[in-house]
Amino acid sequence: MAALAPGARLGLAAPSRRAFVARTPIPRARPAACACAAHRVTVLPGDGIGPEITAVALSVLEAAGQAEGETFTFTEALIGGAAYDATGDPYPDATYRACADSDAVLLAAIGGYKWDSLPSASKPETGLLRLRSSLNAFANLRPAKVIPDLADASSLKREVLEGVDLLIVRELVGGIYFGQPRGFGERDGEKVGFSTDIYSESEVERIAHVAFKAARTRSRRLTSVDKANVLEVSQLWREVVTRVGAEYPDVELSHMYVDNAAMQLIRNPRSFDTLVTSNLFGDILSDEAAMLTGSLGMLPSASISNDGPGVFEPVHGSAPDIAGQDKANPLAMVLSAALMCRHGLGIPAVAGRLEAAVAAVLASGVRTGDIAQPGKQTIGCKAMGRALLEALAAPVAA
Numbered sequence: 374m375a376a377l378a379p380g381a382r383l384g385l386a387a388p389s390r391r392a393f394v395a396r397t398p399i400p401r402a403r404p405a406a407c408a409c410a411a412h413r414v415t416v417l418p419g420d421g422i423g424p425e426i427t428a429v430a431l432s433v434l435e436a437a438g439q440a441e442g443e444t445f446t447f448t449e450a451l452i453g454g455a456a457y458d459a460t461g462d463p464y465p466d467a468t469y470r471a472c473a474d475s476d477a478v479l480l481a482a483i484g485g486y487k488w489d490s491l492p493s494a495s496k497p498e499t500g501l502l503r504l505r506s507s508l509n510a511f512a513n514l515r516p517a518k519v520i521p522d523l524a525d526a527s528s529l530k531r532e533v534l535e536g537v538d539l540l541i542v543r544e545l546v547g548g549i550y551f552g553q554p555r556g557f558g559e560r561d562g563e564k565v566g567f568s569t570d571i572y573s574e575s576e577v578e579r580i581a582h583v584a585f586k587a588a589r590t591r592s593r594r595l596t597s598v599d600k601a602n603v604l605e606v607s608q609l610w611r612e613v614v615t616r617v618g619a620e621y622p623d624v625e626l627s628h629m630y631v632d633n634a635a636m637q638l639i640r641n642p643r644s645f646d647t648l649v650t651s652n653l654f655g656d657i658l659s660d661e662a663a664m665l666t667g668s669l670g671m672l673p674s675a676s677i678s679n680d681g682p683g684v685f686e687p688v689h690g691s692a693p694d695i696a697g698q699d700k701a702n703p704l705a706m707v708l709s710a711a712l713m714c715r716h717g718l719g720i721p722a723v724a725g726r727l728e729a730a731v732a733a734v735l736a737s738g739v740r741t742g743d744i745a746q747p748g749k750q751t752i753g754c755k756a757m758g759r760a761l762l763e764a765l766a767a768p769v770a771a
């Protein structure tokens with residue numbers, strides 16, 4: 374562990390890892406996909422626009438489920454700032470238990486100005502990281518597909534965007550988000566802050582397998598994104614991904630430095646199919662990819678565990694600047710619910726209905742502010758929900 378020496382050299386006590394440690398899994402009562410009873414979903418509305426987009430997602434999920442003879446039980450629980458305000462903990466034990474004992478977790482967003490100056494352990498973001506870690510939701514799938522009807526909502530040219538369909542596979546429970554040592558200290562008479570980017574071989578192996586398997590269901594091209602020209606952690610990443618790649622000779626593997634990848638995503642996004650990367654790089658690249666689709670309000674995600682319920686959440690945050698104003702775009706949340714149906718609950722027909730409803734409302738020209746052309750009419754979050762319900766009720770073309 375010589376690489377961790379700098380923290381020790383600073384004379385810093387390693388901060389407690391307690392807040393991040395995965396808790397003992399609760400045995401699951403029944404398999405995730407079960408046609409015999411209601412699907413048990415723990416719903417975490419969180420903060421900011423979270424409750425607004427949750428209301429829309431649950432109403433359309435119920436309607437789409439009904440059309441396919443599927444029912445849900447929704448158990449609402451607290452997370453983030455709302456949980457901190459009510460209990461003093463951004464991820465209360467009751468929330469962990471509800472999540473661990475469900476078939477899937479549907480999360481909206483956490484965070485906001487109100488909680489920004491709390492100590493780390495109390496921050497809404499820490500609650501979110503603890504949720505992901507406690508459920509071992511290590512594989513975060515962030516698809517970004519340009520919908521032709523929305524190409525003009527992006528700041529990039531239509532010809533650059535047409536046909537873009539990529540998947541970012543982000544490692545979600547390791548790397549610099551969780552590495553030790555981390556904290557604040559003092560060096561040469563001034564305050565310093567430090568974090569540690571660290572991956573073990575097994576952590577890289579398991580995310581690499583997810584990425585290669587995902588690439589196999591797509592166009593069999595995988596780009597591993599790292600900073601191996603500078604960082605040892607990335608050198609290990611590259612070595613392990615290359616090794617795992619030998620087991621997938623049918624998938625074309627390439628490696629790219631993250632700075633180049635950030636540039637190529639804007640220059641020629643069609644050159645990518647599946648990307649696999651670390652927690653921090655995946656966070657940044659997925660927000661960038663969101664802008665290819667026109668808005669952060671469009672990008673869903675699925676965080677998969679090997680041994681428990683997955684967490685399904687939009688890529689965007691709690692958007693405090695528009696919270697409580699009925700301006701939020703609920704489509705990323707609805708598409709996250711669709712990913713939950715497909716990857717978490719084993720009901721792809723319900724997922725298909727939700728995705729078709731989203732496509733139909735966009736084709737009809739209905740837009741929230743974030744995806745509207747300047748000067749064009751926009752609708753609010755609730756009205757978008759009503760438009761989705763109408764689309765779901767419309768007869769399906771034979």
Ligand SMILES: NC(=O)c1ccc[n+]([C@@H]2O[C@H](COP(=O)([O-])OP(=O)(O)OC[C@H]3O[C@@H](n4cnc5c(N)ncnc54)[C@H](O)[C@@H]3O)[C@@H](O)[C@H]2O)c1
Pocket residue numbers: 422481482483484485486498501669670671686687688689690691692693694695700701702703705743
């Ligand atoms: N997974 C999460 O819960 C998550 C993700 C990112 C940020 N956050 C938190 O959210 C808070 C705000 O962070 P931020 O401002 O950097 O990022 P953000 O994603 O909340 O907002 C960035 C910009 O995108 C807009 N936006 C985001 N989602 C939108 C939607 N559905 N419809 C319309 N516009 C939308 C916002 O209005 C804002 O202008 C912070 O506390 C941050 O930590 C949480």
Ligand SMILES: CC(C)[C@H](C(=O)O)[C@@H](O)C(=O)O
Pocket residue numbers: 484498501502656688690
């Ligand atoms: C809120 C924050 C902790 C989170 C992350 O960095 O993972 C968010 O940005 C995301 O992309 O889900």
Ligand SMILES: [Mg+2]
Pocket residue numbers: 656657660688
């Ligand atoms: Mg992010």
